[in-house]
Structures are given as structure tokens and as C-alpha cells.
Amino acid sequence: MITMDDEPVPIYGTLSKAEAWRLQRHYFPSKLGGYPAWLNPVDLPEENELHCDICSSIMTFAIQVYAPDDIYEENDAFHRVIYTFVCQPCGTNWKAFRSQLPRQNDFYDYHPVDDNIIFPDSELISNCCLACGLPSNKVASEPIPNINSLKVALVDSETEFRELHYRCNIAVKYGSLSPVLDEWILNICEGEIAHDEDYLSHEKSLYEKYIDNKNAGEEEMTRAEEEDVENMQEENKTIDESFMKFCKKTTPNEVLYYCRGGEPLWISDRSPRPVIDGANLSANDESEIMVPKCESCSGPRSFEFQILPQLLFYISSDRIEFGSVSVYTCSKSCKISGYQKEYILFEKDYSMVPKPRSDD
Structure with a gap:
């Protein structure tokens, strides 16, 4: 489990294939792709909250990170998951949501369940698009009995097609942008990576x-x-200083950097730096960007984790491009019901952007 200590502890994530049972919400997985393993399967985000702000297309689930504040048994975030979504047609627009539950809740046992048990998720399927697993206003009138019958329903039933999101409908019929990314389990390990002194x-x-x-x-x-x-x-x-640091602190296999309360591993000195907690921000200063306060409690947000560019190797979509994607969440994990939108700081791939000319 990931907990928050006085000093931020860097944690790195790698991907691997996993048994189906490990990817279910009852086991609180951290993962890439597939359907979201919704922590709260009832109070889901509204469909329009998961539409791209640029093109209005339904977004695609990317990564979820199980990151509980479980130091105290009775707190409101004993179970806590951060979800990220990306717009495939645009390729650069991301959103993040936080969900959390106390240890005593309506969905999970107080004590951990046994391994290797497959749970039915029909109550979730009935509330979500059958192709992508995201909330849909066009839900089926009756839940599909189990997830194995989902593919059959999509292929054999024209009625089911009308219950998909518009983009998912096109994807299923014509084989365009896949409604889901390939599914991987996200494994975590603590500590920084040691490189030889002569690295680079x-x-x-x-x-x-x-x-x-x-x-x-x-x-x-x-x-x-x-x-x-x-x-x-x-x-x-x-090579600039930020890129050198990034190379020294990550390896090609690592797709996620988690350091709650710390700072991202910037990939370029050109990346705008965040300003947090109401600090003054110059209107014309493009080197800084304001991280807004939590919309729920008005408290400050802090850095939690960063999706690294190495992830692109595991993503089948050629539309998605980024340098890194950093997620900032409420520093206090304030009490919420359902899903609370958090803040994404998108770092573009500066290797694709010409350096500005100096005015000599």
C-alpha cells in the first residue's frame, strides 16, 4: 500500500500481465487500460464529466493508482484511488478523478478478501458503456449477467450498439480507435534507481x-x-539539467513516478513549473502555471504522481502523445462522495517543439 509520511518517498511503477482476478475492483488494483475498476461502483462520475473539453468526445480510461491514506483505520480515505483518462482523438487532453471510502463501507469487507476469487460485476456493467466501461446515459435496460457475455453482446446484438457512446459505437463497428487500452497491472517498488556515475x-x-x-x-x-x-x-x-535528472532517476521499464507531496521529474528545463497555494503568478510568465485549489474544500493541492513517457510503449493508440502527465490532488484528501475531479499538469514532448530563438 502507498501511505503518506512526513518525508515523500519516491515510488516507481512498472507494468506486467496479471491474472484476471487481480484486476477486479475488490482487490484494489493499480493498473493501465481495460475497464476502470471503480472503487465506488454506484456514485460514478457523470458521463459529461468524462467528455473531452476540446472535442467533446468520450475519453478513454488510462491509469488508476490505489493510494490509500490508511494510517488511521477510521479515516475517510482508508481506500483511495486516483483515476486518469485521456482523449484519444485529441491525444493530449487528460482528466483525473479521486475516489475514496472509509474502511467500513457498503461495497467491501472490513477485512481483505481471499485471493483468486472472481466477483460478478453486473451492477457495474449496467451503469456503464459496454465497450469502454465509462458511465453512459444510454445504459442497458437490464444488466448483462457477466463480463464474459459482453463481447458476444457487442458482436451479436445491434440493440446493444445503440447503448454505446457515439465514439465507442464507431470503434466497435469499424475498428477505429479502440474504446479501451491494453490492460496491464501496475507494480510498485520504493526507492530511487542508482545509475553509474558516468551515466550519460x-x-x-x-x-x-x-x-x-x-x-x-x-x-x-x-x-x-x-x-x-x-x-x-x-x-x-x-541534454538540459532537468532531462539529465530525469534520465538518472528513471529506467526504460518505469511508467509511473509516485512521490506524494514531492515534485515531478521534469523532462525539460522548458516545462512550466507549478505555483501552489495562492502564490503570486505573473499574467505574462509562461514559465509558471497555477495549480488551482481543491474545488471541494478550497484547500491546496499537492503533487501525487506522474505518468512517464515510457508508458507510450505500452499504449496501442498512436494518437496519444505527451512528455509527462502529473496529477495534483487535494493535500488533505478531503471528504467526498463519489468522484472528485483533480488537477492535471500536462508536460508536452519538447523534443517535438523547436526551441524559441533568442532575440540577439
């Missing part, structure tokens, strides 16, 4: 030498060294 040292020294000589107007680098630097730049491997 060759690239860094080349780049520093290149900049020094450029500034001095000298030509001391060999042509081979110049080509190495040019290749690094052309291949979007230009």
Missing part, C-alpha cells in the same frame, strides 16, 4: 564542449565530435 557522461561532456566552443567562437572540436552532437540534437537528445 559522454553525451554531457560533448554537449558542454560544443556549447563552450560555440560561445567562444572557437573550432576546437573535431568534425566527428560535432557530428555526434548534431546527431544528439537531431534525435532529440539535447
